[in-house]
Amino acid sequence: MVLNVQKPSDPQGLIIEAWAQGFMVGSLVIMACITAANMRRKVLLHKLILVELIFGMFHGTFIFTDPPVYNWYLSVTAIFLNVSWSLHNVIAWIKNKPLLPRWASIFYITTVILVQPYWVLELAANFLYFSDTNNLFVYTRPYEALFRDPWWIFTALNLFWNIKTRYDFGVVELIRVSPRFGVLLGSMLVSICFIVVDILAVTHVVSGPGLPDGINPFWKIAFVFKCLTDTIILDDFKTALDRLKQYRLERMGSVLSDNIRGDFQHVDYTQRKKVDGSQEMRGIPAIQSRDWTKVTDFDNLDLETALRVDLREHAESSSPSGG
Structure with a gap:
């Protein structure tokens, strides 16, 4: 990654980035409409999910701008995106909380709060990098997944564990009885897979000539499927599983x-x-x-x-x- 990052100009890179942003925004718009239609009044969790979806949309529109607007618009919309990522972990905590012992619940949300200074640093590095001022972003970007996704991976594993042990459901049986839960579990697995691919792309373990420097489509796909798990079942996991039982x-x-x-x-x-x-x-x-x-x-x-x-x-x- 080098300074003076501009809007992708080669056709392959431009097509990949435009497709990824269109995929993300279109998916989030549909999920936001479904959430608004199914949310219940005075339920904080439902409102947080809707805010998460709306905040995630803005960062999928910077492809329409040109320099110099392109650089600062990308950095400004990244603020809302990073807030949406942190909000997703809070939502996952609320959904997962009834399935956790008190000490684990406190540890979960405390660590989510403790990593917020990194996101402040990441936003500053993002502004400096895309304004051609400093390349700090080169060193902070590879750590994004470490400060963003461990809680989500734990949430997915904990849900699978509780389905098997506490509710005595087999995965196949659960999918047969409730296809909605099948979509939920499938979305979790797909999001984790693309999280891994994003890490490999950022650390240059995998690379391609069509991937623009500094941005890639993989985290966008992972983000969409993470949001889908919030939308497909609006309530916390224990409430949904109790109803299914x-x-x-x-x-x-x-x-x-x-x-x-x-x-x-x-x-x-x-x-x-x-x-x-x-x-x-x-x-x-x-x-x-x-x-x-x-x-x-x-x-x-x-x-x-x-x-x-x-x-x-x-x-x-x-x-x-x-x-």
């Missing part, structure tokens, strides 16, 4: 209830009468033996009660004496 239990109860009703229709009248009048089934809602083809009272049984009814029915039907 409750939905699964309700489906299990519904399926079990249907099976019980089907099994009882094949039990003869004497056995049904005994199940209905059994003294060992006290506490279970009464089942009218006069109309066993409907058995609508089973719709109101909880899962535990329904299991007890099912076991009692099979025990009595398999008894030699029928009792």
